Amino acid sequence: MRISTVANWLAAVCALVASVVCYQLVLRHVTGLSGPEWFELGCSDKPGGAAAGCTEVLASPYSYFPPKHGKNVPAGLPHIPVAFIGLMYYSTLLAWLVGVGRPAYAKRGLHYAAFLLVAFGLGGSAYFVWIMFRVISQWCPWCMFTHVLNLLIFICMVFMWPRRRAVGGEKTAAEGSAAGDAAGRTGGVVHPSARVLILTLISMVLVNYAHTNMLGLKTWRRTADQAAQNYQKCMSVLERFRGDTEKLFGQWQRGREYEIKFTDKDRIRTYPVSASMVQPPPTPLTVVIYSDFECPGCGKFAQFFEKQVPKMLGGSVRVVFRHFPLNPACNPLAQTNAHPHACEAVKLVEGVRLLAGNEGFWKAYDFVFRNQESLKRGTLTPDEVAKAVGVDSAALKERMESAEIDAVLQHDISEAKLLDLKATPAIYVEGRHVDSLVVVDARFWERIANWYFERTGVPRPR
Numbered sequence: 001m002r003i004s005t006v007a008n009w010l011a012a013v014c015a016l017v018a019s020v021v022c023y024q025l026v027l028r029h030v031t032g033l034s035g036p037e038w039f040e041l042g043c044s045d046k047p048g049g050a051a052a053g054c055t056e057v058l059a060s061p062y063s064y065f066p067p068k069h070g071k072n073v074p075a076g077l078p079h080i081p082v083a084f085i086g087l088m089y090y091s092t093l094l095a096w097l098v099g100v101g102r103p104a105y106a107k108r109g110l111h112y113a114a115f116l117l118v119a120f121g122l123g124g125s126a127y128f129v130w131i132m133f134r135v136i137s138q139w140c141p142w143c144m145f146t147h148v149l150n151l152l153i154f155i156c157m158v159f160m161w162p163r164r165r166a167v168g169g170e171k172t173a174a175e176g177s178a179a180g181d182a183a184g185r186t187g188g189v190v191h192p193s194a195r196v197l198i199l200t201l202i203s204m205v206l207v208n209y210a211h212t213n214m215l216g217l218k219t220w221r222r223t224a225d226q227a228a229q230n231y232q233k234c235m236s237v238l239e240r241f242r243g244d245t246e247k248l249f250g251q252w253q254r255g256r257e258y259e260i261k262f263t264d265k266d267r268i269r270t271y272p273v274s275a276s277m278v279q280p281p282p283t284p285l286t287v288v289i290y291s292d293f294e295c296p297g298c299g300k301f302a303q304f305f306e307k308q309v310p311k312m313l314g315g316s317v318r319v320v321f322r323h324f325p326l327n328p329a330c331n332p333l334a335q336t337n338a339h340p341h342a343c344e345a346v347k348l349v350e351g352v353r354l355l356a357g358n359e360g361f362w363k364a365y366d367f368v369f370r371n372q373e374s375l376k377r378g379t380l381t382p383d384e385v386a387k388a389v390g391v392d393s394a395a396l397k398e399r400m401e402s403a404e405i406d407a408v409l410q411h412d413i414s415e416a417k418l419l420d421l422k423a424t425p426a427i428y429v430e431g432r433h434v435d436s437l438v439v440v441d442a443r444f445w446e447r448i449a450n451w452y453f454e455r456t457g458v459p460r461p462r
Contacts, residue, residue, distance in 0.1 A: 003159055007159035008156070010156050014156070021145060022146060023087055025058070025142055025143065025146075029063060029084075056136060057132060058140065065081075084211070090149075091204075093114075093117070095207055105164050107162075111157075118150075122154045126147075249448070252429070253451070255433055257431040258432070265408050267358060268318055271316075273315040274316075278461070285452050286318055287319050288427070288428040289305075290421055290425065292324055292339055293339075293345035293369065293372070296372070297436075299369045304442075308442055323413070325343050325345070325409075330346065331409075333417060333421070341380075347401075348396075351382070351400040355392070356389060419433075
């Protein structure tokens with residue numbers, strides 16, 4: 001079997017595999033639905049999944065063409081998922097490679113056209129690889145896999161290059177051309193015949209029409225639109241429920257009161273008592289926070305709490321912090337690797353605590369949450385944290401590997417298990433769990449403040 005024939009079928013297999021992968025990428029991109037098990041191994045945050053960056057890549061503005069953030073994009077121009085463009089590209093190549101493959105030398109112009117298409121596609125692959133590594137700073141394994149397949153197709157197209165073949169010794173240029181044509185003939189017709197070429201072109205059109213109108217994008221978008229409508233209905237119900245502060249406060253008040261034990265290793269933050277306080281309550285309100293430094297909701301809660309809650313309580317509140325990173329690498333209770341850098345964040349802030357005590361911990365706490373985006377990108381370094389909180393960088397890196405940090409983390413996790421904790425932020429006020437609907441609701445915390453001062457019998461400060 002000639003090498004050009006092997007290259008032809010290898011290219012066709014690569015195009016088929018790339019088409020299947022692109023189909024799954026579009027399905028994930030447009031509908032958010034999970035794919036088969038083999039796909040989830042390369043595009044899932046679940047244990048065993050390989051890609052923490054897959055979601056980030058598909059959610060970026062560069063996952064559309066033209067990019068959704070483009071300033072010079074004319075209004076009304078549709079943004080097409082790049083994975084869908086890839087699906088059409090590889091499906092077109094597959095139809096061409098199966099139908100036409102390597103044409104005879106006399107019809108080498110057809111191969112030149114196909115080769116230019118692949119060369120253009122390879123340029124697109126190089127562009128999107130650059131976007132992943134230099135702009136988004138995240139990478140999607142299945143996206144990279146399709147780009148590698150595209151490179152293989154390009155190499156195969158080089159080996160499939162039509163060449164003039166001499167038959168029966170040396171020939172003149174005209175004779176050699178005729179001999180090459182004869183070698184490409186099938187039943188006296190130079191490959192591809194007009195019939196084969198027309199059928200191939202028709203199959204290319206039908207495949208892409210099916211993707212766009214029948215089996216693909218429209219169906220996926222309908223599914224996505226329906227899911228969005230259901231989500232909006234669900235959110236409207238939640239908003240109505242969230243607006244009923246008294247009902248949620250009553251739910252908190254009737255909730256189970258957990259016995260949360262404290263140790264000398266706990267990270268505790270207290271606040272100066274307000275000057276307008278007539279007399280301070282006998283004990284401050286205790287708020288226990290289970291948090292993850294890479295969790296967006298945790299960052300939002302940390303900002304909300306520091307700005308509003310201590311003022312409402314006249315400073316009569318103590319905060320106890322506990323770790324619950326949503327990453328199976330350091331937390332066996334985490335079901336998914338939702339936050340790839342959460343374990344590293346634990347080492348950062350706890351390393352600071354070992355060097356600078358409780359006060360240093362809370363400085364690091366504030367700094368890491370303020371720089372949560374850098375943490376998500378994996379660019380927040382120990383040097384930056386050390387400089388911000390005033391500790392030695394080399395000492396911090398050494399303490400980050402301390403066994404004491406793991407002991408503290410495992411203690412927090414074991415306590416969280418007793419609370420049946422599954423997500424963050426998890427907030428407990430006086431041992432009772434606060435519903436996630438109201439953790440950043442100022443009206444709810446106002447109601448908590450009123451309850452607290454009524455219970456202690458101390459007038460609430462202005």
